[in-house]
Amino acid sequence: MTFQRPVEDEVDRLVAAWKQERPDLDVTPLEVLSRVSRLSRHLERARRAAFASHDMESWEFDVLTALRRAGEPYELSPGALLRATLVTSGTMTNRIDRLAAAGLVIRRPDPEDRRGVLVRLTPAGVHRVDAAFADLLRRERELLAGLEQHEQQALAALLRTLLVPFDAPDAATH
Amino acid sequence: MTFQRPVEDEVDRLVAAWKQERPDLDVTPLEVLSRVSRLSRHLERARRAAFASHDMESWEFDVLTALRRAGEPYELSPGALLRATLVTSGTMTNRIDRLAAAGLVIRRPDPEDRRGVLVRLTPAGVHRVDAAFADLLRRERELLAGLEQHEQQALAALLRTLLVPFDAPDAATH
DNA sequence: TCGATTTATCTCGACGTCAAGATAAAGGAG
DNA sequence: CTCCTTTATCTTGACGTCGAGATAAATCGA
Incomplete structure (x- = not known):
């Protein structure tokens, strides 16, 4: 029978430090939200390392998977893409430019809305x-x-x- | 007696789309990890909005809180700060420069290690x-x-x- | 039909971060 | 003591993102 040793992470130490310094505050929200933030940072690093072997950047993957998930013909508007990836419109324009230059997507005018554009995965993009x-x-x-x-x-x-x-059906990121 | 309506988030839709497109893959890891990433992004936005009313940036807060948690005299080395905030050393140097220019921290040579520097919160920094x-x-x-x-x-x-x-006691971020 | 508003995308400059490398001091082996 | 390795911080250049504003088309009401 062994004791269940309480394993600590960095957030446990962080919370303990706050309790020492500001015993008047209830810092329990950090137990969840700091962990989410920190884990996300670690995940992002792991992702970056994983993609390196495919000669791909994280941001490329985010855009390409959104298109891939859409199913044939693997086509979405820039607006749909920025909502899927949580980046701003300027960023998405830039990303599409670079993906198009790399031959992984193509841009074409939306036949039903002359303001709009559609972004489509190329066969090379699907494979990657x-x-x-x-x-x-x-x-x-x-x-x-x-x-x-x-x-x-x-x-x-x-x-x-x-x-x-x-x-929920409100969020806007333009 | 009401039904427990199954409320969906964006990740549910994302997972459903993958199952449609790639039924051969087990995408359950996304149920956890995609949520962590996306929640973190939303949190970062919420944080940014919260700090705006204090005329403070997220990155400033990250550094200042690390020093604040250290307790009196609110002093840490740049190395300790970058481990606490998960950024690289170049980024931390830049951040300290700007915080010092704003009068929220001061830099002083480490009396016990001439390679080192110590960063200390000013009273104004503590208050902020x-x-x-x-x-x-x-x-x-x-x-x-x-x-x-x-x-x-x-x-x-x-x-x-x-x-x-x-x-764990390995991680290195230089 | 005209004008105002909304929607969709792009342009551009400012800025923060990263990664690699430079510098310099400390620590350890022999 | 000297050399080599490790540790600590800073410098630099490339790059991606943001945010505000511009452009243009679609939509709605009067």
């Missing part, structure tokens, strides 16, 4: 994103290996609750 | 960070209002499990 995505899933599965299946589900459900208000 | 922190906690508490106390604890514990491997 499929390879990178399979690899990413492999690596992400490893990161989650510390949690049982049912724990992963519980975690996902809790996160969903926090996310729903943001993903 | 305390005000912003109290406000941030208020807003973060609202974001978590959708979860019961015990759910927040469960969520924190699950996230800790994922975070521990990253925060």
